[in-house]
Amino acid sequence: MSKADRIRGENQFINREATGEVAEKIASRLKEVISDPRYKAAGKALSLRWAPTTKFDADARIDEEGHHQISISYGAAYETYRDAFVLPQVCQRTLTESFYDPLYDLLSYGNDRHDVLPAGLAPDVARTEGIIMGISWLYCHEQAHLFQAHGDLARLVGAGVLDTSGALAEAESPNLLEGRDAAIRHVFELCADHEATFIGLKELTKAGQPIEQKDLWLFVVTLCCMFQRMGVIERPMPDFAQGSHPHPAFRMRMAVRQIKTYLRDPVTISQMQATLNPVAVELLLDHAVTTAVVYWHMRYRDQDSFPPFIRLVLDDDPVPPSYRDQIFTSWSELEPEMACRYMGWGSRYRIRLTGPQDLS
Numbered sequence: 336m337s338k339a340d341r342i343r344g345e346n347q348f349i350n351r352e353a354t355g356e357v358a359e360k361i362a363s364r365l366k367e368v369i370s371d372p373r374y375k376a377a378g379k380a381l382s383l384r385w386a387p388t389t390k391f392d393a394d395a396r397i398d399e400e401g402h403h404q405i406s407i408s409y410g411a412a413y414e415t416y417r418d419a420f421v422l423p424q425v426c427q428r429t430l431t432e433s434f435y436d437p438l439y440d441l442l443s444y445g446n447d448r449h450d451v452l453p454a455g456l457a458p459d460v461a462r463t464e465g466i467i468m469g470i471s472w473l474y475c476h477e478q479a480h481l482f483q484a485h486g487d488l489a490r491l492v493g494a495g496v497l498d499t500s501g502a503l504a505e506a507e508s509p510n511l512l513e514g515r516d517a518a519i520r521h522v523f524e525l526c527a528d529h530e531a532t533f534i535g536l537k538e539l540t541k542a543g544q545p546i547e548q549k550d551l552w553l554f555v556v557t558l559c560c561m562f563q564r565m566g567v568i569e570r571p572m573p574d575f576a577q578g579s580h581p582h583p584a585f586r587m588r589m590a591v592r593q594i595k596t597y598l599r600d601p602v603t604i605s606q607m608q609a610t611l612n613p614v615a616v617e618l619l620l621d622h623a624v625t626t627a628v629v630y631w632h633m634r635y636r637d638q639d640s641f642p643p644f645i646r647l648v649l650d651d652d653p654v655p656p657s658y659r660d661q662i663f664t665s666w667s668e669l670e671p672e673m674a675c676r677y678m679g680w681g682s683r684y685r686i687r688l689t690g691p692q693d694l695s
């Protein structure tokens with residue numbers, strides 16, 4: 336049986352009605368807490384739509400009347416649930432086998448060898464939290480496109496990055512973007528990723544206590560699955576922007592960089608009243624990224640070769656300088672316009688680049 340057939344065979348175990356309801360509840364709560372207060376303050380309105388398709392998709396749009404809408408497909412809920420459910424089982428049942436010892440002997444962050452799923456993280460909790468983290472991140476990514484006025488900005492600078500319905504869609508468009516349009520779109524995606532990841536990290540930061548290892552691990556694993564699902568992982572890192580989204584490994588790389596920066600930030604340290612050891616954080620992130628990539632390889636890849644994705648996330652220098660320069664130049668041109676239109680929660684939520692080296 337092929338991997339695709341096996342995955343199709345699992346569909347009978349996903350209760351679509353219940354999964355859809357859980358995802359709707361998660362997004363509605365976020366809308367109340369994150370979105371509605373900002374829309375009220377701005378005198379604007381936001382609606383949330385659930386697209387009746389089994390394809391993983393989401394988009395954000397501002398229509399001609401200025402009305403904002405976030406759309407998420409039920410397929411995004413089902414696939415997020417699938418990984419939240421299966422990954423903890425793979426960690427416990429498969430990745431603890433001796434075959435994987437050579438890999439995990441290199442990956443300890445102070446955990447025991449059998450703790451591929453971190454100690455203290457029960458599989459059912461990982462499943463529940465994983466779906467909350469995944470759907471929340473996706474919702475906040477779409478909300479960030481709107482808070483940062485990417486649709487308005489695309490029209491202002493004449494960038495052909497919206498689909499025929501005027502939306503910024505997460506599914507790759509059949510007309511592959513190139514040149515300036517692709518660079519602008521990649522900037523929008525990186526900006527939206529940053530805001531969504533920031534909100535996720537903030538959610539993990541409880542006053543007066545350090546972020547727990549098991550929570551950070553699950554967040555990184557969830558994000559890594561999300562990026563692998565949302566893009567084409569088998570291509571090399573491009574020399575110049577191409578298509579609607581940055582390479583999924585580059586998006587994950589930027590998330591890893593952001594997480595390390597967040598944990599070193601004096602504001603975070605003062606909230607946690609603790610400083611996390613940077614070496615321990617690095618080891619934890621390596622473990623989580625590797626686990627998510629090995630899981631993806633076993634489940635979804637047809638190649639026998641080692642997944643290149645992992646090196647593109649964790650190696651020292653895989654991002655072509657020409658791409659870093661192109662994206663930094665494009666971001667520098669767009670940033671003042673995004674800043675003056677921003678209707679979100681504050682500057683800490685937004686990406687800040689000091690030069691192309693921040694995209695390495």
Ligand SMILES: [Zn+2]
Pocket residue numbers: 476477480503504505523524527
């Ligand atoms: Zn996006």
